[in-house]
Amino acid sequence: MEKTILTIDVDAFFAQVEEIKNPKYKKKPIAIGKKINGKGVISTCNYIARKYGVYSGEPIFKAKKKCVNLILIEPNFNDYIFYSEKIFKIINSFSNIIEISSIDECYVDITKLIKNNQNAFFWAKKIQSKIFNDLKITVSIGISNRKILAKIASKRKKPFGIYSIYQNEIKEKLWLLPINEFHGIGLQTARKFNNLNLYKVEDLAKLKKKDQYTILRNMIGKNLDLLIDEANGIGNDNLDTKEKDLKSISFHETFKAPILDYKILIAKLKKLTIKAVQKLNYRNLATRVVFLITKDNKSESRIENTIEKAILLRKIKSKRILLDHYEDNFEIIFSFVLKLFDDHYQEKEFNFIGVGLGELKNKIYLKKQMKFDDDFNEYFIKKENKTINSKLDDLILNINSFFNQKILIKGNYLLKDNKYQDRSFSNRDQIKFKAWGK
Numbered sequence: 001m002e003k004t005i006l007t008i009d010v011d012a013f014f015a016q017v018e019e020i021k022n023p024k025y026k027k028k029p030i031a032i033g034k035k036i037n038g039k040g041v042i043s044t045c046n047y048i049a050r051k052y053g054v055y056s057g058e059p060i061f062k063a064k065k066k067c068v069n070l071i072l073i074e075p076n077f078n079d080y081i082f083y084s085e086k087i088f089k090i091i092n093s094f095s096n097i098i099e100i101s102s103i104d105e106c107y108v109d110i111t112k113l114i115k116n117n118q119n120a121f122f123w124a125k126k127i128q129s130k131i132f133n134d135l136k137i138t139v140s141i142g143i144s145n146r147k148i149l150a151k152i153a154s155k156r157k158k159p160f161g162i163y164s165i166y167q168n169e170i171k172e173k174l175w176l177l178p179i180n181e182f183h184g185i186g187l188q189t190a191r192k193f194n195n196l197n198l199y200k201v202e203d204l205a206k207l208k209k210k211d212q213y214t215i216l217r218n219m220i221g222k223n224l225d226l227l228i229d230e231a232n233g234i235g236n237d238n239l240d241t242k243e244k245d246l247k248s249i250s251f252h253e254t255f256k257a258p259i260l261d262y263k264i265l266i267a268k269l270k271k272l273t274i275k276a277v278q279k280l281n282y283r284n285l286a287t288r289v290v291f292l293i294t295k296d297n298k299s300e301s302r303i304e305n306t307i308e309k310a311i312l313l314r315k316i317k318s319k320r321i322l323l324d325h326y327e328d329n330f331e332i333i334f335s336f337v338l339k340l341f342d343d344h345y346q347e348k349e350f351n352f353i354g355v356g357l358g359e360l361k362n363k364i365y366l367k368k369q370m371k372f373d374d375d376f377n378e379y380f381i382k383k384e385n386k387t388i389n390s391k392l393d394d395l396i397l398n399i400n401s402f403f404n405q406k407i408l409i410k411g412n413y414l415l416k417d418n419k420y421q422d423r424s425f426s427n428r429d430q431i432k433f434k435a436w437g438k
């Protein structure tokens, strides 16, 4: 049976969230963006601002020239994540075959729903209304039997629209469009086509048979072949649903006899943290909450079958730290585990100890949603540098694990300007390093 795929895309998502928080913005031109050293681009803007010609990706100073009254709002990613999760939760109640492609866009396979005698438009309308009724947020929906066509269709009737383009309709619904309206083709690329007498999406779709192909292929590169496939509705139609969703990762250990020794407990915590971070990275996730779970000798009650349940029933204790960013690095995560332990649990005996990571996000998804956030870019740049060094890091980690203490570290962790200097080590370690005169 043919698939029915929806692309659901929130209209001017960040702007809608800001309007919900601050209803007076609804009647004013607003844009979300952040200036750094006086420069910056618009991340998104509401439809009033769009009437002035302001668009996503435009430099802020240019947008301000077009629209002098433009209100610039700094992005509040926590709010966007909050609403994004609510939206995906509603969509998930209709079908759990979802591929989340960014903070405000996803593909949903509704093939199963169609079996119940209702057509795709009925379900699209139902999902759209449910999101609007519950959250006062408008989305636009594209319907198709092909993923790429559903995506293209979702952009055709914005805002608050529903449109379908099935494979057998591309001639009427897609090929007649001017080439600059095809997604992925900006004004400059469109001009290259126009200069060669190519004006419609149909010209793109049939380009391989035309003389202009070689000229454009040299100008545009590999991307051109992809665009040609897309203009023909050809692409991978499988939904990547892997993201669904680990809420937390935790590992724990129960001891036969209670343990008091600080060094032994730290070594246990380290092993548990290594396991948790390995799982985190294996699933391509990053975490924002680090928690430590303990049960001391006095408490007689049995551990419940899930840690969350046990915490809820207060049969075990949990202390947590909410980080100001998403993290996936062992050294840093372990430094928070140590901090929790040093702050709350020294000089106690335990017969149960565990490490948990919560508020998990897929890193691809984070990278997309945070692309306008400087700190986040910085984080990923750091991360890329890190992968170059990762073999060395692994070696250091292995040696340290073998000796059960931090006997080797990299010099740059000792530099004053290292952001994580204070957090990377327990107080004890820092005292040690100071004692060495470094």
Ligand SMILES: [Mg+2]
Residues within 6 Å of the ligand: 009, 010, 011, 012, 013, 104, 105
């Ligand atoms: Mg959108």
